[in-house]
Amino acid sequence: MLTYPQIDPVAIAIGPLKIHWYGLMYLLxxxxxxxxxxxxxxxPGSGWTKEQVSDLIFYGAMGVILGGRCGYVLFYNFPQFMQDPLWLFRVWEGGMSFHGGLLGVLVAFLLFGRKYQKSFFQIADFGAPMVPVGLMFGRFGNFIGGELWGRIADPAIVPWAMVFPRAGDVARHPSQLYQAAMEGFLLFLILWFYSSRPRPQKAVSAVFLIGYGVFRTIAEFFREPDAQIGFDLFDWVTRGQLLSLPMIVIGVVLLIIAYRSPNNVESRA
Known part of the structure; x- marks a missing residue:
């Protein structure tokens, strides 16, 4: 069994100004x-300018933050919001949803496309390979914050299991690191190399949806369900898995459409 590294959630403190590790992970x-x-x-021939990239990152950041917070409130803890509506704005207390952030980013892509006259999938195929890197840093932030820990594990079988400060005195899977490895690093490698050659439009986006959905579904078997929700189905299906299933289905459909459409233009992400 490994010892959980006690890390001060405040990375830098200058007088009353405090910069948290979680915020630094978002900046990274x-x-x-x-x-x-x-x-x-x-x-050459990318069809993108530095100005467009900077704007895309700004639009995406707003989509992640606003969508992620609203998604967590709606998908995971709506009763608390009803009791305390101002809790929605206390982001520093934790609580962000990937699936909500994804919806926010999709809206951001639509708005960006209207400004620069680009199609939705031109933007999505270009942006998809960059998303897993953000997910990886986000999971590092979860680990440093000692939140979203894993299920109970037997140290004799899982020697890297850890006792998290706010999760009792039992050893658990460091599921945040599992997610960082699968949804972050591994998915980034898959998308980066897959998109390094011209692919049918929609294909890169489709691979992202399938890859994330599959990896998140696997990770949920090791991650402790949110206490206020528990399991949604059969005492083993979690909310994260239910939200990931449509991603896999939509991704498979998009991939079939991408490769079967005779007039589908090739795009390089």
Whole structure:
């Protein structure tokens, strides 16, 4: 069994100003996404400018933050919002939903497309490979904050199990790191190399939806369900799995459409 590294959630404190690790992870996520997108935009024939990349990251960041918070409130803890509506704005207390953030980003893509006269899937195919990096940093933030811990694990079988400060005195899976590895690093590699060659439009977006949905479904078997929800079905199906299933289905349909459409133009993300 490993010892959970006690990390002060405040990374930098200058007088009354406090910068939390969770906020730094978001800055790293958006900064890395900008660097990767700029690299792709600089390639000949990309169809993207540095100004467009900067705007896309800004639109995406707003979509992630607003959608992620609203999604968590609606999908995971609506009763608390009804009791305390101002809780919606206390982001520093934790509570962000990937699926809500995804919906926010989709809206952001639509608004960005109207401004720059780009189609939705031109934007989505270009942006999809950068998303997993943000997810990876976000899961690191969850780990540092000692939140969203995993299910109880036997240290004899799982020697890397940890006792999280706010999760009792039992060893648990560090599921945040599992998610960082699968939904973050591994999915990034898959998308980055898949999109390095021209693909039918919609295909890169489809692979992202399928990849995230599958990896999140696997990770949920090791992650402790939210206390206020528990399991949704059969004492083993979680809310995260139910929200990921439509992503897989939509992704498979999009991939079939992408490769079967005779007039579908190829795009390089």
């Amino acid at each position: 996520a958006f900064g890395t996404a900008w660097l990767l997108a700029t690299y792709r935009a600089n390639r």
